[in-house]
Amino acid sequence: MSTPGAGRPRRVNWVQLISTAVVAIITVIAADLADGAVSGVVGIFRDNPPPRIDHSSEHLVTLFDPEGSLSPEYAVTEHIGPARCWEESLVSKSPGALRCTAKNYIFDPCWPKGSWDPGHVGCLANPWSRKVTILNLPSGVGEYEKMPHVEIPWGLEIQNPNNPREMIECSSVAGGTVEFLNGKPIYWKCLDRLGRHVGWAVGEVEKSKDGPWKVLFSGKRSDQLVQSPIKNLWW
Known part of the structure; x- marks a missing residue:
């Protein structure tokens, strides 16, 4: 016997209710973890700030010592020839640095070993490289154009x-x-x-x-x- 005015009994969808509760709990946990991760990153940067650069250091690159020996921090990795050098370096103002070519490639800068060995120069690809390419100059260094x-x-x-x-x-x-x-x-x-x-x-x-x-x-x-x-x- 039903009670007048009570309407139809409501059914509770327990699966949906439990799923909603689980999602809510996971959301709260994820938010806490995210806050912790952000706090951790902030802490890392606070405790270990990026390095501060207080001044700039200048360096003048040379390959050979006054006797024509290769400086000990460098190593010869390649020999190429024939080659020629025709002007002073366009990228380095190191004394004696030259601009040379071999096999349709430009090598700049290159340094002569000295007047006692005019047939070879040593070249670097960039200032921090320690790999030296030796170019063979059949005609020697000879005359080259002076550049500003x-x-x-x-x-x-x-x-x-x-x-x-x-x-x-x-x-x-x-x-x-x-x-x-x-x-x-x-x-x-x-x-x-x-x-x-x-x-x-x-x-x-x-x-x-x-x-x-x-x-x-x-x-x-x-x-x-x-x-x-x-x-x-x-x-």
């Missing part, structure tokens, strides 16, 4: 604005067609420690007496220029 010394460093080690804990290496692209980004000439191509292209350094180096020198940097997939401190410069 450039004021653009051969290489830079800068702090990556996209990851301040990471230092990246930027080597000169001088000698070819100059390209521009936001009206600034692109002078260096920048790679991370794994050799991956991550961006460009552009424009003139901004010198400072009270802190590190700086340069404008743009990420590989960005046209935004950000100022970055320089840790090391090579000429």
Whole structure:
């Protein structure tokens, strides 16, 4: 016998009720974990801030000592010839550095071993490389065109604005067609420690007496220029 006005009895969907409760509990736990992860990351950066660059160090690269011996930090990995050198280096202002060619490739900079061995020069691909390519010059170094010394460093080690804990290496692209980004000439191509292209350094180096020198940097997939401190410069 039913009670007048009570209406039809309601059925409770226990499966749906339990599922809703489980989802709510998981959401709360996930939120707590996310808050903990964020707090952990914040703590890491607070306790271990990115390295601070207080000054910029300049380096002048040379391969051979006054006796013509290769400096001990370098090793010869390749011999190529015949080759010729026709002008002073366009990327390095190191004394005696030359611009040479062999097998349709440009090698710049290269250093003569000295007047006692005019038939060979040693070349580096970038300032931080320790692998030396020796070029054989059948006609010797001979006469070469004098070039005005450039004021653009051969290489830079800068702090990556996209990851301040990471230092990246930027080597000169001088000698070819100059390209521009936001009206600034692109002078260096920048790679991370794994050799991956991550961006460009552009424009003139901004010198400072009270802190590190700086340069404008743009990420590989960005046209935004950000100022970055320089840790090391090579000429």
